[in-house]
Amino acid sequence: MDSEPLHILLERASSPSERDAENRGPSLVVTGVLLLTIAVLVLSGRVYCRAVLIRRMGPDDWCMIFATIMATPIVVLNCISVAGGVGRHTWTIERSGEQQAIRLGWISMLHYFLALGLTKCSLLLFLIRLGPGTPLCYTSWGILVFVTLYTLIAFVLSAIQCIPASYMWGAAAVGKCLDRKTMGLVLYSISIATDFAIWVVPLRTVWRIRMPTQQKMALIGVFSLGSLSVLAGCLRLRSVKRSFTTKDPMYDNTDLGIWSLVEVLIGIICGSAPAVKPLFSKFLPGFLGNSEMTPPAIDNVVNGHRMHGRRSWGGTAYALGSVGGGTEGASTEGFRGAGETERVEVEVELEVDLGVAGKNLQVELMERV
Numbered sequence: 001m002d003s004e005p006l007h008i009l010l011e012r013a014s015s016p017s018e019r020d021a022e023n024r025g026p027s028l029v030v031t032g033v034l035l036l037t038i039a040v041l042v043l044s045g046r047v048y049c050r051a052v053l054i055r056r057m058g059p060d061d062w063c064m065i066f067a068t069i070m071a072t073p074i075v076v077l078n079c080i081s082v083a084g085g086v087g088r089h090t091w092t093i094e095r096s097g098e099q100q101a102i103r104l105g106w107i108s109m110l111h112y113f114l115a116l117g118l119t120k121c122s123l124l125l126f127l128i129r130l131g132p133g134t135p136l137c138y139t140s141w142g143i144l145v146f147v148t149l150y151t152l153i154a155f156v157l158s159a160i161q162c163i164p165a166s167y168m169w170g171a172a173a174v175g176k177c178l179d180r181k182t183m184g185l186v187l188y189s190i191s192i193a194t195d196f197a198i199w200v201v202p203l204r205t206v207w208r209i210r211m212p213t214q215q216k217m218a219l220i221g222v223f224s225l226g227s228l229s230v231l232a233g234c235l236r237l238r239s240v241k242r243s244f245t246t247k248d249p250m251y252d253n254t255d256l257g258i259w260s261l262v263e264v265l266i267g268i269i270c271g272s273a274p275a276v277k278p279l280f281s282k283f284l285p286g287f288l289g290n291s292e293m294t295p296p297a298i299d300n301v302v303n304g305h306r307m308h309g310r311r312s313w314g315g316t317a318y319a320l321g322s323v324g325g326g327t328e329g330a331s332t333e334g335f336r337g338a339g340e341t342e343r344v345e346v347e348v349e350l351e352v353d354l355g356v357a358g359k360n361l362q363v364e365l366m367e368r369v
Contacts, residue, residue, distance in 0.1 A: 024254040025087025031258050032075035035265035043068050043268065046275040053278045060125035064272055067118035071264050074111050077104045078257050086257070090250040098250060102169035105253075109158050112260055116191065117151030119267040123198050123226075126274070136205045147194055154187050181244045188240055192233040195263075199226045219274055226270035232263035 043064060050061050078086070084100045085093035124144040128137050161183065162168045167175025203223055207216070236259035246252040 020089060020092045022251070023088050024251060025082035025085075028087060028254050028257050028261075029079050029082050032078050032261045032265075035261060035269070036072065036075045039068060039071070039265045039268040039272075042272045042276060045279050046272040049275055049278040058125070058129070060122045060129070061275070063118045063122035063125060064268060067115050067122060067264075068268055070111050070115035070118060071268060074108045074115065074261065074264065077108045077111075078261070080104060081257075086250055087254050088250060090248050093250060099169040099171065101250060103166075105257075106158075106165065106168060108257075108260070110155060112264060113151055113154045113158060115264045116267065117147060117154075119264065119271055120147045120151075120194060120198055123267070123271045126271070127198075127202055131205060134205070136202060139201075143194065143197055150190060150194065154191075157183055157187070184240050184244075185237070188233065188237045192230060192237060195230045195233050195267075199223055199230055215277070218277075222270050222273045226267065229263050229267045229270075232259045232266065235259045236263060 046061065046064065047057075050057050081101045081104045084104075085097035086101050090098065121144060124140045124147065127140040128144075131137050157178070159165075160178075161180055162175055162177040164172050164175055166172040167177065200223075203220060207220065236256065239253070239256035239259055243249060243253050243256055
């Protein structure tokens, strides 16, 4: 492993300057703790809606739960790294602090790929439920397979990028590493492409789904906000490129940690937000509108007589959080919500032909006489 750069040794040996007091570590801690807190709160609301109100947990819910579990250590490890010197200028801390930061950063990278992969899988499973049997569904299945394979490959390559791993932070004198720069640029570029496909491409399809305007706008808003993950991924890629050329890694790589947290945790927050809709329906009815649909009048035949009837479906359908079957996605939720509709009322209005009834009564009396 290369020895410590000469410019860092010279800076460390020189007299203190005003720059030595600079510390970007607190911004990294605040970003992680704040976003993780919001993510846990939104996820808790999602679990409550799915497990208690609707009483049906789906694969997308479990993926998001495990994604949050994988994301939590990233925040914890970043806080430990900041305590060890991350965010301050490299020449102001001991070599041991830099080695610890590299080691914890490597572990965080492994959790990053797992958390991001699970978040994307959860979103894709949600899109599959949103439009079963549609081109969006088939496209989502293809992306899901690709994301799963990509996540596994990225995790393995990150785990074995240096053999032994301790060679990365200088604890081992002999070792071998992959081309970490090329590997990082390729992996993160692919990640940005999948982010774009998941967050931006479905917006056109979501716009065409038949659901109340308030619900549709809320869903589009969530996907638009989720597109921040794409921006965060681009900024993270720029930080990765900078990390290979910077002369002050402990200070400059703070951006890399911040954008990693934003990309993962914004994805969890926005991916869980649609499933919280039933919570608003219960405590703030009408906040996002309802999904009442009244089909045309139908005819029924009862005891040989034709009677006109009308069936109406009432109540609030959980279009945002619990889209059921049917080719029209949310538009079929009020009809067959697979147990997810708050209530279903059937009203039948009967019109009896009194003339026919009177004639039948007259014939019956004559027969009895």
